[in-house]
Amino acid sequence: MKNIRYVLIVALLFSVGTSAIAQLKRANRRFDQLAYARAIFLYEKGLKKKSGNLEAMARLADCYRLTSDSKHAENWYKQVTKNRKSDPKNCFYYGQALMNNRKWEEASKWFEKYLDKKPGDKLAERALWSSKNHHEFVRDSSLYTVVPTNLNTAEADFGPSFYMDKELVFASARKPGRFEHSWTNRSFLDLYRADFSANRQGLGEAKRLDGQVNSKLHEGGQTFSSDGQVMFFSRNNFHRGKVGHSSEGVVRLKTFRADLKGGKWKNVTGIPFNDDEYSIGHPSLSSDGKTLYFVSDMPGGEGGTDLYKVKLSLKEELWGEPENLGPEINTSGNEMFPWISQDGHLYFASDGHEGLGGLDIFQVKNLAGNGIKVSNMGYPIN
Numbered sequence: 001m002k003n004i005r006y007v008l009i010v011a012l013l014f015s016v017g018t019s020a021i022a023q024l025k026r027a028n029r030r031f032d033q034l035a036y037a038r039a040i041f042l043y044e045k046g047l048k049k050k051s052g053n054l055e056a057m058a059r060l061a062d063c064y065r066l067t068s069d070s071k072h073a074e075n076w077y078k079q080v081t082k083n084r085k086s087d088p089k090n091c092f093y094y095g096q097a098l099m100n101n102r103k104w105e106e107a108s109k110w111f112e113k114y115l116d117k118k119p120g121d122k123l124a125e126r127a128l129w130s131s132k133n134h135h136e137f138v139r140d141s142s143l144y145t146v147v148p149t150n151l152n153t154a155e156a157d158f159g160p161s162f163y164m165d166k167e168l169v170f171a172s173a174r175k176p177g178r179f180e181h182s183w184t185n186r187s188f189l190d191l192y193r194a195d196f197s198a199n200r201q202g203l204g205e206a207k208r209l210d211g212q213v214n215s216k217l218h219e220g221g222q223t224f225s226s227d228g229q230v231m232f233f234s235r236n237n238f239h240r241g242k243v244g245h246s247s248e249g250v251v252r253l254k255t256f257r258a259d260l261k262g263g264k265w266k267n268v269t270g271i272p273f274n275d276d277e278y279s280i281g282h283p284s285l286s287s288d289g290k291t292l293y294f295v296s297d298m299p300g301g302e303g304g305t306d307l308y309k310v311k312l313s314l315k316e317e318l319w320g321e322p323e324n325l326g327p328e329i330n331t332s333g334n335e336m337f338p339w340i341s342q343d344g345h346l347y348f349a350s351d352g353h354e355g356l357g358g359l360d361i362f363q364v365k366n367l368a369g370n371g372i373k374v375s376n377m378g379y380p381i382n
Contacts, residue, residue: 020049037185070100171220211265221282234281253281303332
């Protein structure tokens with residue numbers, strides 16, 4: 001009888017072990033497919049049965065970081081960094097999570113630990129300075145008042161731009177669709193518009209943009225010509241009913257042009273330097289319509305995603321060569337969402353400059369001149 005019990009226990013333990021391994025293998029496949037939300041479920045399940053697996057814990061922490069869940073990312077990076085075999089980069093990611101959760105002193109310690117192992121890392125040096133000097137960004141907090149609009153929902157609503165000073169156009173995942181983005185398990189983004197009220201104190205009902213712009217994948221990051229007849233916007237690599245993939249199987253971002261015809265956006269065409277192997281997105285057109293600013297992770301940049309500009313002629317549809325905005329603006333982190341004002345000031349988001357954690361909004365006033373100065377907009381904007 002004892003032998004039978006022993007065999008049953010061994011069989012049960014073997015079954016649990018192989019089940020956990022299978023769960024983690026499935027989680028790794030999802031991770032490699034960038035399906036982070038789905039990978040989280042599988043890693044959590046597998047680690048309950050096979051705790052202490054360093055690779056699985058590190059990847060689970062990465063999943064939470066990449067889906068902007070700083071609370072859970074902090075918890076898992078804390079466990080990962082206890083292991084001496086952990087990759088040094090996890091010290092940096094742990095510091096980022098702590099900083100995002102406003103745990104400044106703890107964040108500083110982990111940035112210092114990372115720099116002990118990887119001295120000279122500019123991104124970490126800036127993060128360390130920011131964690132120690134975070135009070136610098138709240139010095140002028142009375143300059144602005146941030147008020148939420150009546151358009152916000154429980155889902156993602158972001159990337160606003162003005163259309164002819166009468167509408168606000170933005171990206172939103174507010175309506176569930178047939179398709180979900182496996183990165184987040186949320187609906188794909190579409191472009192919406194809302195009219196300004198007569199007194200400019202509120203916004204009308206949000207409605208999907210009319211025409212051929214919205215697809216079954218993501219749209220977002222839009223800009224308009226001054227006469228309101230041309231729009232540039234970002235979309236996943238999807239055109240004429242076909243999804244395009246990079247050589248690694250990734251669906252990148254591309255930038256498209258659309259023309260207003262009979263009150264609807266039609267004639268959707270890609271800009272000439274779109275590429276399946278890297279992203280071109282978040283376009284912003286200068287007020288004279290002669291320069292398009294955008295974001296890309298194309299080869300030759302400073303790292304992550306960089307800001308670029310390109311000269312163009314809207315009427316003749318002629319394009320110059322894209323130019324990187326340079327190391328004064330671009331970092332080894334991610335620069336995103338450029339917007340150029342009528343007076344030529346550049347505003348953009350970055351996680352690579354000194355800031356309060358995550359993406360902060362920055363301003364460059366003298367973009368065309370010498371001595372470019374990047375200024376953090378401070379709290380409460382950031």
